[in-house]
Amino acid sequence: xxxxxxxxxxxxxxxxxxxxxxxxxxxxxxxxxxxxxxxxxxxxxxxxxxxxxxxxxxxxxxxxxxxxxxxxxxxxxxxxxxxxxxxxxxxxxxxxxxxxxxxxxxxxxxxxxxxxxxxxxxxxxxxxxxxxxxxxxxxxxxxxxxxxxxxxxxxxxxxxxxxxxxxxxxxxxxxxxxxxxxxxxxxxxxxxxxxxxxxxxxxxxxxxxxxxxxxxxxxxxxxxxxxxxxxxxxxxxxxxxxxxxxxxxxxxxxxxxxxxxxxxxxxxxxxxxxxxxxxxxxxxxxxxxxxxxxxxxxxxxxxxxxxxxxxxxxxxxxxxxxxxxxxxxxxxxxxxxxxxxxxxxxxxxxxx
Ligand code: PLP
Numbered sequence: 001x002x003x004x005x006x007x008x009x010x011x012x013x014x015x016x017x018x019x020x021x022x023x024x025x026x027x028x029x030x031x032x033x034x035x036x037x038x039x040x041x042x043x044x045x046x047x048x049x050x051x052x053x054x055x056x057x058x059x060x061x062x063x064x065x066x067x068x069x070x071x072x073x074x075x076x077x078x079x080x081x082x083x084x085x086x087x088x089x090x091x092x093x094x095x096x097x098x099x100x101x102x103x104x105x106x107x108x109x110x111x112x113x114x115x116x117x118x119x120x121x122x123x124x125x126x127x128x129x130x131x132x133x134x135x136x137x138x139x140x141x142x143x144x145x146x147x148x149x150x151x152x153x154x155x156x157x158x159x160x161x162x163x164x165x166x167x168x169x170x171x172x173x174x175x176x177x178x179x180x181x182x183x184x185x186x187x188x189x190x191x192x193x194x195x196x197x198x199x200x201x202x203x204x205x206x207x208x209x210x211x212x213x214x215x216x217x218x219x220x221x222x223x224x225x226x227x228x229x230x231x232x233x234x235x236x237x238x239x240x241x242x243x244x245x246x247x248x249x250x251x252x253x254x255x256x257x258x259x260x261x262x263x264x265x266x267x268x269x270x271x272x273x274x275x276x277x278x279x280x281x282x283x284x285x286x287x288x289x290x291x292x293x294x295x296x297x298x299x300x301x302x303x304x305x306x307x308x309x310x311x312x313x314x315x316x317x318x319x320x321x322x323x324x325x326x327x328x329x330x331x332x333x334x335x336x337x338x339x340x341x342x343x344x345x346x347x348x349x350x351x352x
Contacts, residue, residue, distance in 0.1 A: 001014065008063055009244040011059070012243050013241055015058050015059035016055030016057075016058045028054075028055035028234075028237070030052060030230055030234045031051055031230060045227070045230075046225055049218075050233075052234055052237075053070050053227075055233070055237055056068075056070055056191075056203075056205075056228075056233040056236055057069065057070050057205070060205055060207060063174040063175070063178075064169070064174045064180050064187050064207040065178055065180045065209060066187070066207045066209035066214075067207065067208060067209070067214040069206050069207070070228040071204040071206065072202065072226045073190070073203065073226075074170065074189060074191065074202075074203075075101075075104075076204050076221075076224075077188045077190075077205055077226075078098075078101050078104065078188050078204070079104055079226070080206060080217055080224070081166055081186055081188060081217075082101070082104050082105065082108065085108065085135055086112070086134075087114075088113055088115070089114050089134040090134050090135075091105060091108070091114050091115065091116050091133065091135045091137065092117045092119055092129045092133045093105050093116060093118055093137045094118070094137065094138050095118040095119060095142075096120065096139075096142035097137070097142065098139060098168065101137065101168070102320060103320070117129070120142075120147060121139070121140050121142045122149065122150075126138070126153075126157070127154060131157070131158055131159055133163060135163070135165075136154065136165045136166070137166045138167050138168070139167070139170075139171070140168075141171050141172065141278070143171065143330075144271075144324060144328065144330040145323075146272060146273050146276075146279075146280050151167060152182045152183075155179065155184050156182075164185045165179075165183070165184045165185050165186075166184065166185065166187070166188060167184045167186075169189055170188075170189050170190045170194070170306075171278055172275070172276055173243065175243060176247070176251075176275055180209055185213070187207045189204060189205045189207070190204055191204055194243065194247065194277065195236055195239065195243060195306075196235060196306075197239035197242065197246055197307060198239050199302075199304060199306075199307035200235060201229075201231075201236055202232065203228055203233065204228075246308065246334075250277040250333045252338075253277075253333045253334075253338045254276065254277050254331075255272070257331070258270050258272035258279045258281075260346075261279065266283060266288070266352060267283065268282040268283060268327065269281065269282045270282075277305075277333045277334075278331065278332055280315075281328070281329055282327045282328045283329065283349060284327055285326055286316065287352075288349075289326070289327045289328070289329050289352075290314060291351070292312075292329065292348045292352050293312055293313065295347070295352070296344050296348045298336060298340055298341060298344040299311060299341065300312075301313065305330070305332030306332060307334060308335045309334045309335075309336070311334070312332065314326075314327075316328060331345075
């Protein structure tokens with residue numbers, strides 16, 4: 001079956017399963033083997049796709065509308081894409097991006113003399129830079145200010161053959177946004193987040209509809225050994241089966257939490273783009289935000305996001321995040337009952 005024959009909500013359930021012949025297992029089995037008996041095209045598990053990777057990649061590639069290459073983490077996927085930039089390249093990076101991506105970009109400035117330009121997600125200059133830069137790297141909604149880029153306009157802006165548009169689609173997931181269909185060249189994911197969905201694995205992926213790029217990404221993965229674990233692919237595919245359900249519940253709760261936070265006396269500002277499961281809100285200062293993060297009983301005080309559990313963190317604690325207001329908390333909304341979460345959050349921020 002092809003992904004466009006069914007709705008994405010169905011695809012995440014049916015994709016990446018063995019052929020339904022009598023006696024076949026329903027799920028792609030977890031194969032724990034680093035090497036294969038010689039004589040076929042499968043030789044060694046760093047080089048040739050294993051059944052477990054292929055099942056996960058089939059699911060994600062179909063969802064995004066391209067071929068997916070799974071990596072050992074989201075950062076490994078980002079590094080495989082950014083590492084293709086030659087010395088002297090002009091990289092335009094969203095200013096409010098995941099800090100690990102900014103660290104690779106800054107290292108590239110030092111080692112490859114990349115020319116790095118940072119733009120806010122909503123800056124109209126993206127359209128001009130499409131015809132001037134080598135790579136436009138957009139994370140939308142941005143992280144953690146949740147600014148939304150006009151992906152359709154940026155992807156449609158005229159650009160030379162060699163200029164790439166890359167979108168980090170971790171926050172939206174392909175159920176809410178499909179950048180390849182808008183004209184992006186590559187989509188990257190931290191599948192550690194919503195796709196895996198249970199905060200129990202690290203996994204990443206890059207997805208592209210360009211066969212040459214797909215082959216190159218596989219080659220880079222194999223060469224650098226940034227290969228995904230078999231257990232991680234198995235778990236991520238299992239997590240993805242409920243992605244649509246989790247997303248629907250968490251997004252509905254996020255919308256209501258954003259509205260309730262907006263009316264709370266202790267909250268200075270709420271940022272929510274209207275979709276997705278992440279809400280950022282500001283308390284009066286870093287101290288109030290830290291106290292709130294430590295006071296919750298249901299909501300977990302952790303970094304990361306996209307699990308079944310609601311979690312939150314003051315984001316400016318991390319180095320290199322000076323643009324983030326000190327009292328800003330990023331809330332990742334999970335699958336608990338909305339009123340339980342609100343009761344916990346309300347009590348924690350009122351106490352500050
Ligand atoms: N992209 C985004 C938007 C992220 O939030 C993260 C991690 O937090 C990454 C990429 C990196 O992913 P990983 O932690 O799986 O390496």
